Amino acid sequence: MYKPQQIINQITGQGVLPLxxxxxxxISVDVMKALYAAGIRSIEYTNRGxxxxxxxxxxxxxCETELPGMILGVGTIKNAxxxxxxxxxxxxxxxxxxxxxxxxxxxxxxxxxxxxxxxxATEIIAAENLGARLIKLFPGNVxxxxxxxxxxxxxxxxxxxxxxxxxxxxxxxxxxxxxGVCAVGMGSKLVSKKIMEEKNYSLLTAETKKVIALINDxxx
Numbered sequence: 218m219y220k221p222q223q224i225i226n227q228i229t230g231q232g233v234l235p236l237x238x239x240x241x242x243x244i245s246v247d248v249m250k251a252l253y254a255a256g257i258r259s260i261e262y263t264n265r266g267x268x269x270x271x272x273x274x275x276x277x278x279x280c281e282t283e284l285p286g287m288i289l290g291v292g293t294i295k296n297a298x299x300x301x302x303x304x305x306x307x308x309x310x311x312x313x314x315x316x317x318x319x320x321x322x323x324x325x326x327x328x329x330x331x332x333x334x335x336x337x338a339t340e341i342i343a344a345e346n347l348g349a350r351l352i353k354l355f356p357g358n359v360x361x362x363x364x365x366x367x368x369x370x371x372x373x374x375x376x377x378x379x380x381x382x383x384x385x386x387x388x389x390x391x392x393x394x395x396x397g398v399c400a401v402g403m404g405s406k407l408v409s410k411k412i413m414e415e416k417n418y419s420l421l422t423a424e425t426k427k428v429i430a431l432i433n434d435x436x437x
Contacts, residue, residue: 228400233425238265245262251418252422300324356380362379366396380401
């Protein structure tokens, strides 16, 4: 089991956390393999459909047998029961779309990293008081990098990762990293429906490599 700091280091190191869901197990696995080929070593599989849990179990097996070093997290966790189900399925960490105290308690009981979604200073303070170390700013495109820049100094002990509407352009990424984020969460702008429908995994690998290179450039 990965320690919380190991996971934070990996997400921060790669600079982007790809997140996606697909109802089909094979497509879910193949997307993960394409991201791995690009150098990604942590992803968020989102709990967005009836097959999410069974697909997650399949992804976990592939990580253990074929993708050494891949840290697999689960997102869109909104209650303690679902959190526990994914913990039992082997998730390495949990991400919530909002601040869910019951999920924090389950994660803490299992010595597991949990990443709450926050939209206001009040929510971030509550998350900090519950022991959060990494905050998902959600939705990122609504809040914007100016919000991040404005609140950063209030929370010197926290790390921030905007998710939702973060674009793959140099301009958008630069604005976020200039504002002080440690990484960006990236869903459909990176793992697009079109890529999954067409099973164009080589394009996904190439695009992911481009995003990683852009982020590295933004951090210079």
